[in-house]
Amino acid sequence: MPTVLIVDDEKNLLELYRSELSADGYEVLVASTGKEAVELLQKKKPDVVVMDIRMPEMDGIEALGKVVARHKNIPVIINTAFSAYQEDFRAWAAEEYVIKSSDLTELRKALKRVLKKSSSSSP
């Protein structure tokens, strides 16, 4: 089963993602700040990270940079309520960019695409 790390500072959203994606068959890890996610990645190696941008302690842009530097093979999906970051050069390091919603349809599609791509590119 693929493991997904959800990074978001909104507790109720984290719970929503956890229950929905667990029901889809994913193993779900959660972190509520970028810093927490970066620390968790020192111990666990998920197949994909879903990253919010606006978070306390360390925002998603900075955390994305650290994930790329330290775990080149772990793809990241940006999941934010703001479309403006789509044009931010630093956000281009993410594989996908999804506008956050309580409807998970777009996120589910993005997860499938990213996991398919990483399984086909891994040796």
Next chain:
Amino acid sequence: MKVLTLILAGGRGERLYPLTRDRAKPAVPFGGIYRIIDFTLTNCLHSGIRQILILTQYRSFSLEKHVQLGWNILCTKLGEFLHVVSAQQRVDELWYQGTADAVYQNLYILQQIRPELTLILSGDHLYKMDYRPMLQFHMDHCAELTVATLPQPKELSRHLGVIEMDRENRVVSFQEKPLNPRCMPDDPTRILASMGIYVFETRKMVRRLIEDAKSDSQHDFGRNIIPKMVESGDKVYSYVFRDPRTLEPMYWRDVGTVGSFWQAHMDLLGESPAFDLYDPNWPILTHEIWAPPARIMPVRNRGNGEIFDSMVSNGCVIEGSSVVRSVLSPNVSVEAGAEVTDSVLMEGVRVGRGARLRKVIVDKRSIIPAGRSIGYDLEEDRRLFTVCEDGVVVIPADSILE
């Protein structure tokens, strides 16, 4: 078209040691009163380029000081800037891993400025170039990357990026420092070399830098980014740097080694120098050291003080001695009976009575004692100094010899 210029000035310059012992390569003094970076900065100025960042990493204090003292000439009120950006570990806890990584780690600045084109320059090359025709060429060809090139002798290929282009100047192959280079179609003795000057369509560059950051790579423009772009079919073009009137290749030198650094000084001399610093249409700017005029004086029974085919800066005192085919920075003194030949003496160097120097580079403030000979017995010199393969001896800064 908004253009941001990045000058890469972070290399260690190990092959220029000991001149780079206490300074980055672009800060190494050159041509009497200049630093190497002055030539690239002057090119920017004469090209109307006014938005410039210098990316530094190793031993940057001397460079920062020079830029602050000599180049505080742009007007921020008009949107102009010239900033020195030190390595900041903004992305992660790592220094720059290569030239491409230096730019990747500064994506946040590109994001703030959002230039349409990014001009990448090297802070350690000697040449006089107006970048505007190259930028125009880039736009005319709707290129994603334009690499400035010029013909060079085939023997230099192991130090250079080698380009092969088609009739429309589209780059078809790029080899970085090859031992067996592909030569120019009409001249098997020469290669078409990359000058390390790139114009990128910024968005394309950012995508390629991110891809590179995620892959196992040396994170280098020459080794990784450019070959990848050529292979992937990106629109990469070669802009051949020629004299617009004669179409002859222009002077360009990568002063990567002690030998090439010394040779570049010799290129300043002679009746019609290969590299002319006296062109009124292309004054080179720098931070000037204030000193009285150079003084050449006779010493009784030791001669008049003779200078032949040399450059002598302010503050020098040549007392009854001989200076031949040499370049002297400010405040150098050469005492009675001394002979300085084919040499480069940096600021504040003192050559004692009767001392003899041949093919020697003496870094700042060093003192050559009376009667000492250097450059005449290389075996002996090797015991104490760096002697490069071309037989040039280097005396490090602040040396006090016995």
